Amino acid sequence: MKETVEKEKLLRFFSGNYTDNDRSYVERVFCDDRRKESLKSFLLWQWNNLEDFASDQHQYLDHVIYKILYPWQ
Numbered sequence: 001m002k003e004t005v006e007k008e009k010l011l012r013f014f015s016g017n018y019t020d021n022d023r024s025y026v027e028r029v030f031c032d033d034r035r036k037e038s039l040k041s042f043l044l045w046q047w048n049n050l051e052d053f054a055s056d057q058h059q060y061l062d063h064v065i066y067k068i069l070y071p072w073q
Helices: 007-015 020-030 033-048 050-057 062-069
Strands: none
Touching: 007 020, 007 033, 020 033, 033 050
16 A cells, blocks of 8 residues: 655755654655655655755755765765
């Protein structure tokens, strides 16, 4: 059975404004195969909106790219 994700909790977690309950929920969701499709859909939506979010918040992702290219450092 396909289960959905609680987008509000995920959005709070990704924005950095989350509770311990939100953090625990996110950990469970990423390990739950029943929520895989729903989580994938949410993350795709978030990825597609990342450019708008980054420009609105003046955030830069150079540190993320660096970790991807040089994970051992």
